[in-house]
Amino acid sequence: MSSSDPIAIFSQYIGSVALILFGTNQFIATRLPGLEFVFGPLDRIYVLHKWLGITAMVCLGLHDIIDAEINGLRGGPLSGIAEDIGEVGLYGLLILTIASVITFIPYHLWKWSHRLIGIFFILGTFHFFFIEKPFSNLEPLGLYVSSFCLLGIFSYVWLALLRPLSPRGHLYQVASIKHLTGLTEVVLHPQGQGLKHESGQFVFLSLNAAGLSEEHPFTLSAAPTQDRALRFSIKELGGYTRRLRAELKVGTSAKVLGPYGRFTFPKGADPQVWIGAGIGVTPFLAFAESLKSRESGPVKLYYCVRERGEIPYAQELEQIAKKTENLELSVINSNQGSRLTVDRIVDDLGGRLLEAHVFFCGPVEMRKSLKKELVLEGLPHGRFHFEEFQMRSGVGLNRLALWLWNRGTQEIEKRKVITASPTE
Structure with missing residues (x-):
């Protein structure tokens, strides 16, 4: 290949992008003070962490598939070793990143394997520093990528060695x-x-x-x-x-x-809607208690459950509501045919949807459905507040596996029926 081969150069650059993303991911995993100010609440940081990892994995895959060798470049004495080490790092990062989004892997195994990502990232950094490439480490681009590599290594060393030794908490x-x-x-x-x-x-x-x-x-x-x-x-x-x-x-x-986290309700007299589904009522227990010592507008709390027996805090919330003039509690029991609808929320607000703040904590699908319908009804997008219910989330692999399993089961049942049917 010539040194001007655009395909090889693209492969080199896409590999550099992967290192930048992995280095950033290592840094935001530290939970250092100030990260929420820059990247947003920690629950959103975990979502960002997941998608940065997935994007980096795609970049690594492209770098591996597309030949990055450029003839005419002089390598240093460690370029050969760097090539081999880089391959180990690449496949290690690919395997562990894929494992990170497979949510049916037990948490303790996922946590243990996740710690190894930093080691393979260090191997990838060694590969970048000493491999043949169309720019040197001291050029602006080389310095830029190197800074993310060093940031990622520092973050890993902090997480694995220094943080456990430091007094905190x-x-x-x-x-x-x-x-x-x-x-x-x-x-x-x-x-x-x-x-x-x-x-x-x-x-x-x-x-x-x-x-x-x-x-x-x-x-x-x-x-x-x-x-x-x-x-x-x-x-x-x-x-x-x-x-x-x-x-x-x-x-x-x-x-x-x-x-x-920043899942805290704002000051002011605007009406508020709190929606807690199942264990998602947890933050609203604290919200309700806080109303005793602060002023707020009218609050409507919807506690969504499947049956009466699974609402251990209903009595506590009812007692708080009796003593708090601006708090109204409604228990939505799905086993009794009750269901929370957007029409009901809009009616209960009495025409004040545009002024309201809606807070939700519960299953993702329920949240997405309610938010979509409320925004269509006129709720400003920024007035729907939520917290990610699961910090370790996948990319739909569980649903895909279940769908494939169900399809396979259905096909087997069809064949059994056909086999069992009398021939004409």
Whole structure:
């Protein structure tokens, strides 16, 4: 190939883009102070993290498929080694990035494998520094890509080695545990100054108990108090939360990091609509308690559940609503034929949809449907507030696998029927 081969040069540049994206991804994974100011709330950062990784994976795939060798370029003494190391790094990054979006992989295995991405990124950086390319590392483009490579390496070293050694977070102790229907309610008391937070925010919780020390994000389900106690309402959704319910004891020490998120309602007299589906009611428990000590416009809270038995906080919310003049609670029970519709929301607002703020926490499909219909009815796009319900989300592979399984099952059943049918 000639040094002016545009296809080879494109492959070189697309590989550089992949390194820039991976370096950025390593950096935003650090959760360093100030990241939310630059990139938005942490729940959105996790979505950005996923799509940056997927885009980088596509760039790496193109770099691997398209021949990047340019004849006439002089390589250094390490160019041959860099070629081999780069291939190891490339396939390692591809495999681990694909594994990251396969959500049926158990969390602890995903978490463990995710940590290896930094190692393969370092191999990719070595490949970039010493491989034959149409620009040097000291040229503007080389310096630009190198800066992201070094940023990614620093971020990985910080995450893997330095952060575990540095004092961080707030120390707490488990003060009480309640086992409710499908939930474990945990109250922590501070062992020091404690955490200052706003209603609706979440934290990362690490418990000093076997199998429970891994950091997990949980929304705080109570408003801030003077003693800075924290309450969590944790639904059983996997192995970690089941172990927590079975093994957590009063007196266990804990570390709390945060707070994170900007899912907090605004000041002012505008009407507000809160929609909590299932465990999505958690931030609205804190919201409702906060109304006791602050002024706001009229608030309509819709608590969407499948059956009465799965609403352990209905009585608590009803008591708060009785004592709070501007809060109205409606329990939407789908098993009794009740369903929350946009028409009902619009009617309950009495013509004030344009002025309203709508807050939603619950399943993604329900959120998308309600938002689309409310915007069509006239709700300003920026007045629909939500928090990502799942920080580890896929790209539809689960649905695709289920669809393929169902199609395969249907075909097998059809063949059985045909085989069993009498011949004419």
